[in-house]
Amino acid sequence: MKYSENILGTIGNTPLVKINKLAEEIPALVLAKYETFNPGNSVKDRMAVKMIEEAEADGRLKPGGTIIEGTSGNTGMGLALGAIVKGYKMVCVISDKQSKEKMDILRAVGSEVVVCPNDVEPDDPRSYYSTSKRLAEETPNSWYVNQYDNPSNAKAHYESTGPEIWEQTEGKITHFVVGVGTGGTISGVGKYLKEKNPDIKIWGIDTYGSVFKKYHETGEFDENEIYPYITEGIGEDILPANVDFDIIDGFTKVTDKDAAVYTRKLAEIEGMFLGNSAGAAMKGLLQLKKEFTKDDVVVVLFHDHGSRYVAKIYNDDWMREQGFIE
Ligand code: PMP
Secondary structure, three states: OOOOOOHHHHOOOOOEEEOOHHHOOOOOEEEEEEHHHOOOOEOHHHHHHHHHHHHHHOOOOOOOOEEEEEOOOHHHHHHHHHHHHHOOEEEEEEEOOOOHHHHHHHHHOOOEEEEEOOOOOOOOOOOHHHHHHHHHHHOOOEEEOOOOOOHHHHHHHHHHHHHHHHHHOOOOOOEEEEEOOOOHHHHHHHHHHHHHOOOOEEEEEEEOOOOHHHHHHHOOOOHHHOOOOOOOOOOOOOOOOOOOHHHOOEEEEEOHHHHHHHHHHHHHHHOOOEOHHHHHHHHHHHHOHHHOOOOOEEEEEEOEEHHHHOOOOOOHHHHHHOOOOO
8 A cells, every 4th residue: 555654745746847838938848846736735845844853853842842933824834734743833923914815724724823014124023023033932842943044944955856856857957947035945956956967047036125136146235125015925125044145046026916917827828726926936937038048948946826815816806906907
């Protein structure tokens, strides 16, 4: 008989799927690393379980403990699955910008959800960064995950996502394109691929309102780059330790409108029902089309599933309110 001992055994080994019509103007073969096949419907299951296992191994997380994390939802989902299987309590601290579905889903898998205002500075005591740190200090036998600076995050992608992409493309990959939030995905996959073949180009997708692109190009942390934006999952107003700027060849920024519109196009044109950052990655890839030639093999990673965006991106009223559709 072939079965997993528990749900965590189904994480990883996701498919690569060719993008057809939507990638017609790109001369290369374009393949999507389709991470919604993970049990929590996102790539984040990989790093969530890795962070738990490494914290158990060195005693940061002890039996009966409480896991606390500031998370936009996907990491929380992965951590919640790990917490259920391994017997921990889970608290997710989330900003009020995140979709209601994400919060409901976290509660459905047994997590407590603490909602914080989005429009405050990171060091404001009300921000979700500050609140998660404070809760971790106040809660006995708790462990603050801190996915931004936790090295197990990028390591999970170095050990699983990177090798999978290399093997699935039989070493023929020439470009990797991916949205950047904590930086775990791009840094872990990018490091693995560049060790295999230093000629592989690594492109990050950033959003307007985030510091990454400017910092990569100038080395300057420019506060003028920071303003509220709608795209979920990518971009930051801080520099997480998990972003390894040295392995990244370049960033391109995608507007909120383009990210939303291209998320819908992926569903309508390719049958790929995905989250907001997938639309940003797809549009970013099209913006980069001059980088690719006909013999190239481009892999774009799609982080999460469309179900979490039904009341937003896939809702016409919401799209009209934002001015994203007529
Ligand atoms: N897309 C979505 C939907 C996400 O939840 C995240 C994680 N914040 C990302 C992209 C970015 O991934 P990473 O944190 O590994 O850079």
